[in-house]
Amino acid sequence: MCTAISCLCQGHFFGRNLDLDRCYGESVTVMPRGFSFPYRLSQPQQGPYAMVGMAHVHAGCPLYYDAVNERGLCMAGLRFPQHGLGCAPQEEGKTPLAPYELIPYLLSRCANASQAVEALEGIRLEALPVSQDLPLVPLHWMVCDEERCLVIEPEGQGLVVLENPVGVLTNEPDLSCQLAHLDRYLSLEAAAPENRFAPTLPLRSRSLGTGAVGLPGDWSSESRFVRAAFTRWNAVPPEGDGGGLANAFHILCSVCQPRGCARTAEGLYEQTVYTCVCDTRRGVYYYTTYENAQLCAVDLHREDLNGAHLSSYPLLHRQQVHFQN
Amino acid sequence: MCTAISCLCQGHFFGRNLDLDRCYGESVTVMPRGFSFPYRLSQPQQGPYAMVGMAHVHAGCPLYYDAVNERGLCMAGLRFPQHGLGCAPQEEGKTPLAPYELIPYLLSRCANASQAVEALEGIRLEALPVSQDLPLVPLHWMVCDEERCLVIEPEGQGLVVLENPVGVLTNEPDLSCQLAHLDRYLSLEAAAPENRFAPTLPLRSRSLGTGAVGLPGDWSSESRFVRAAFTRWNAVPPEGDGGGLANAFHILCSVCQPRGCARTAEGLYEQTVYTCVCDTRRGVYYYTTYENAQLCAVDLHREDLNGAHLSSYPLLHRQQVHFQN
């Protein structure tokens, strides 16, 4: 369904694959400091921080899938279908938010992950869909800056915040099971492996990569978690400028979902609709789509960050080929 | 090390990942009909067919890694390190070729795979390196047109030709073992799987992709064969023009080697130096590099096919970003 990563390697890069069987008309959308976000259950508010991210803009309201703010705090929501919504009953002093409001709420007012944790204590989720025709989908979120990577998960009637040392999030099951599952693979390695099976037998590695035999290769949520973790922690950026960015795209590419390899019961195909990587230090949002391999980008700092209006850049889905002759 | 595919799907596409721990200065090189290939052990010859492919041009001689000719016959050489070279002793009536001459020899004179099989009967390989400082590396080759996909493998003192129904080739072990190995995975599926484990237990698929659990995810040669075969046979091109091309790149992407995930004994990193896809009907050679995600292309038909000189287009390794703002 989705994979998110945070990677501190020649810069700090945060990215995700959005794996879905359809498009909802996404665009890279900049929300400047002066934009009044139309919260459903409280007054519209402006945050001190501008942000850029992928959103479906619905009736003037950006529904963010993932975004980074001008301070480098970033966040992505990922489907978490077999859990509840984490909505809590009314409580004195807690700001009620619809689930889709959580990303703009936190990114517009928090400068880092620790502030996000604090802010979370003051809110509660309410089960409000964006509109009648858009269902409420259970989500969990990865929130991070350069230093901390957190996961926010619904648990009973509320949300819990968990440290995520791995810097990867997919979907089901919950983070603690994913981490337990990951422990199974601790002996896999990128290096040319030794013969530990039977040192007196003439076994030989027939190709590089044998040290990671056992790494799962399917596109289930647990397998993507393990494979993304392996590439996240073993990938080495190519040298030169832009290495960290290319590296982050390659990590996500290792769990990219080819169209057709995961068929839904309705005969649709889940595919990586887009892959994005935020350069959180520079405030640049890069993405590719399933159809277009070229990196497209929107630079937060080329916008008027004090403005009051959203800027939206529709996804470029058409392959851009550079002919050399 | 490498993965090659042939895919008949909204066109015929042939492609490969070149996975190496270094670059040799490759360029996309067009060899027109009038070029006299400097064979080492026989007279220079011109073939009736022009070709385009990836080559290291050494002293005016193109050492092709993979190429397609104007008739759509395509061929790639892949490392086969634990086998012999397939060189044969002198024999009356057999044309002697150095291993690196096999691709230009066949593609310049054969219109299809069947003609290549015939031509192979008239040649024998001789253990000649390109130069003193370039070692002789054992190879096997995938040769195909739209209808047939063949693999040429050294066996003892000679070469054997095998049908390859899967349309995928990696490195070790030999094709017949790879095919035997692939049979293990025949029950994996792209569809949302049924509970066959224990129908009376409330097991549930926690995400799409569960039907392929068991698919290997590492980058060893056998695992890449299986995973590329699965995506090759299950991937569905995106709709619209360019779908077949994008599909072929996504198949290769599923076995792309992230830099760092396969470390050599010397501490170098094997990575997918380039990924190429030939549109064999149109004679266009597309590629991406590890550093540059955008598709670059060289169109055979924009060259003077009757010329006598090579045209070479160096690989563009620099990331080309399209800024939308």
Add this chain to the structure above:
Amino acid sequence: MCTAISCLCQGHFFGRNLDLDRCYGESVTVMPRGFSFPYRLSQPQQGPYAMVGMAHVHAGCPLYYDAVNERGLCMAGLRFPQHGLGCAPQEEGKTPLAPYELIPYLLSRCANASQAVEALEGIRLEALPVSQDLPLVPLHWMVCDEERCLVIEPEGQGLVVLENPVGVLTNEPDLSCQLAHLDRYLSLEAAAPENRFAPTLPLRSRSLGTGAVGLPGDWSSESRFVRAAFTRWNAVPPEGDGGGLANAFHILCSVCQPRGCARTAEGLYEQTVYTCVCDTRRGVYYYTTYENAQLCAVDLHREDLNGAHLSSYPLLHRQQVHFQN
């Protein structure tokens, strides 16, 4: 470390492998109704029910690893090393028990799993080791009768009771993660599989068993859970009397730990010290040891169940061979 199963199949059979790197001098021990169990923190008590199980008898007190009572309620404790003990602070009205007292406490007074759940509500664990020289080891327990299979796990300062539809327990991680993990394998099957990988390719199953490719074969706790679950739900007893018993032993045998295949950091070998199966309807406790393949048995109903003294039968570790000539 250990695997426990409950299997309703031509009778009800409950069993376990004890996987350890040493023996503590176990014996099959019958505790009759009249035995006063020397509880550490409360008065010695006699339960209404007699029981038979594997125990290390320490200073006259049976430390049960697993047991079945005369009503068919059975229970096994399994190591749960990365969790707490589940001990709770003092609380009015709760009977304090040492962890090792839980099995005799419940089996001596409960006729079925539901009564055990009730009884659990009245107790709390206290962190008391058997003696100074025996460490306190975190455990979780499987408790079951013919109808219900439950798992008791420490969670924070207390114990939780979970339904276990699978009827298998190993060690780490906790049951809910094990069940989530098991879902990954739902498409594996015992039947001769169809080619779902690529129906147009001539793939063929080279042997029976291919439908379960992907089933893990190592002896880690998670892999034993999955493999035991697969055999538990797919194994079919041999025909004739004794089929259910043989079946249960074969299920446990599929996750039996060969000595040497799991080496500890100290260079010791974890092995299946014994495998036991209780015929819960007949009150017979069967076992084999790593050294002796023959089933040995102790029949609860051949004892004086109203007695006041333990009867202990030391494990027979010597191979018993039946020579036919």
Add this chain to the structure above:
Amino acid sequence: MCTAISCLCQGHFFGRNLDLDRCYGESVTVMPRGFSFPYRLSQPQQGPYAMVGMAHVHAGCPLYYDAVNERGLCMAGLRFPQHGLGCAPQEEGKTPLAPYELIPYLLSRCANASQAVEALEGIRLEALPVSQDLPLVPLHWMVCDEERCLVIEPEGQGLVVLENPVGVLTNEPDLSCQLAHLDRYLSLEAAAPENRFAPTLPLRSRSLGTGAVGLPGDWSSESRFVRAAFTRWNAVPPEGDGGGLANAFHILCSVCQPRGCARTAEGLYEQTVYTCVCDTRRGVYYYTTYENAQLCAVDLHREDLNGAHLSSYPLLHRQQVHFQN
């Protein structure tokens, strides 16, 4: 289908699982030196060596599945269904044998594996079934003594002899593919593994056995080969007399096929009908059956080895329980 092992460890032990969906009425059969084997295409002959093994005795002729002779040479035939029979056309000076005659032919006249290789050069197989109603099944064979382990496989119109350093044989594919496949697993280990995945992440092994994660657990022929090889080379006999024997049974037990886990297309169940282990130094043939866990045995040296008649001991299929009370 079947697994055979040869293990030099506190003695030399040769054994096999016979995995079938039916029984043919096997018995442990001693063929003394004076028995005239009724060869179909040549004169009845007596060999210098007596042997004991598992056979179906058909019209006075023992059809051996596996056997050991008095010199410790042992041999087992295993199904090899997707290959030919290896039968050769008539040739001057070659003794024609039916496939089922190969085991008694070699064991009755060869003192060791090297003599068997020589003897093989003088024979050719002819496609003769035992009788009209018993089909000719393609087989390959493992032949070994303490020093050498060989595999005889049909290849085209003949048999090839291969060294088998692993000492394990299952069914399909051929030995060279099995050995290539085994190389994939060379980094698995019995020891408590280090964190090689990401040394800076707090990954931890949750149980012993994690070093072998990736070892296949299903019962396909390739998976049994790998798992049996791992246990063969890592298992450590229990201390004391009988350790080597118990060890060999445990290795075979790790690939024992539980009834029900491999269903045929006809709805039958392949199961390990019997497991045998020959103590080749002592000439004792031990076995267990799926229904009876106790070791039964026939000792070659308790027979009149100079006799002229077969002695047959029917398999004991009934569970032998030793009650301790």
